[in-house]
Amino acid sequence: MKEKLIQRYSASERINHWIVAVCFVLLAVSGLAFFYPAFFWLTGIFGTPQLARILHPFIGVVMFLGFFIQFFRYWHHNILNREDVKWMKSVKEVLKGNEVGDIGRYNGGQKGMFWVMTLCLLALIGSGIIAWRPYFAIHFPIPVIRIALLVHSASAVALIASIIVHVYAALWVKGTIRAMVEGVVTHAWAKKHHPKWYREMTSKK
Numbered sequence: 001m002k003e004k005l006i007q008r009y010s011a012s013e014r015i016n017h018w019i020v021a022v023c024f025v026l027l028a029v030s031g032l033a034f035f036y037p038a039f040f041w042l043t044g045i046f047g048t049p050q051l052a053r054i055l056h057p058f059i060g061v062v063m064f065l066g067f068f069i070q071f072f073r074y075w076h077h078n079i080l081n082r083e084d085v086k087w088m089k090s091v092k093e094v095l096k097g098n099e100v101g102d103i104g105r106y107n108g109g110q111k112g113m114f115w116v117m118t119l120c121l122l123a124l125i126g127s128g129i130i131a132w133r134p135y136f137a138i139h140f141p142i143p144v145i146r147i148a149l150l151v152h153s154a155s156a157v158a159l160i161a162s163i164i165v166h167v168y169a170a171l172w173v174k175g176t177i178r179a180m181v182e183g184v185v186t187h188a189w190a191k192k193h194h195p196k197w198y199r200e201m202t203s204k205k
């Protein structure tokens with residue numbers, strides 16, 4: 001029997017997402033290598049520690065620009081409403097596999113994640129630029145650079161923890177990875193996890 005599918009992401013949205021994701025992995029690995037001596041060997045991800053130090057900030061800019069495009073693509077789908085609050089309050093039920101509320105394109109958890117990612121990315125790019133030697137750091141006093149590095153590390157830890165949850169959820173909810181790999185989801189997936197979005201998509205036809 002032929003599966004009935006709904007388009008969720010276009011090719012350009014998927015390329016955009018995976019560029020951000022690859023940059024994130026490179027940044028997280030090299031960032032942890034700079035942060036903690038026991039992880040120093042991870043600088044090998046770029047061949048040498050020197051190259052890692054040079055490339056990390058440039059890749060950070062690529063990730064920020066990639067996310068910036070995602071932000072303008074999705075912010076209007078991530079405004080919290082009453083149904084999302086209901087979803088968040090019943091998250092235990094959701095974890096048991098019983099969806100709660102009339103969920104649109106994204107659920108309360110995904111929306112919260114979107115805004116946490118946005119805040120982390122803003123904190124990372126702002127603090128990263130202040131601390132970026134030799135180009136920008138020379139324009140700031142040492143105490144400001146120290147605060148920037150603290151903000152940079154704290155927001156990096158928050159983003160890494162958030163992305164672990166993002167990836168776990170993407171793998172755990174069967175059929176979700178396919179949305180970002182092939183761009184499509186099944187009718188059953190949409191009906192179960194995003195019923196309001198499903199009605200919008202099917203009534204358009």
Ligand code: HEM
Pocket residue numbers: 008017020021022024067070074077078106110111114117163166167170176177178179180
């Ligand atoms: C590293 C591995 C990653 C995997 C496996 C992954 C997987 C996914 C999947 C499957 C979706 C589709 C969810 C749905 O449509 O219901 C998605 C959406 C999304 N992902 Fe990722 N992702 C990863 C990393 C990242 C990173 C690093 C970021 C940004 C910092 C990111 C930002 C987003 C955004 C903004 C969306 C749209 C969701 C929304 O607007 O609420 N992802 N991801």
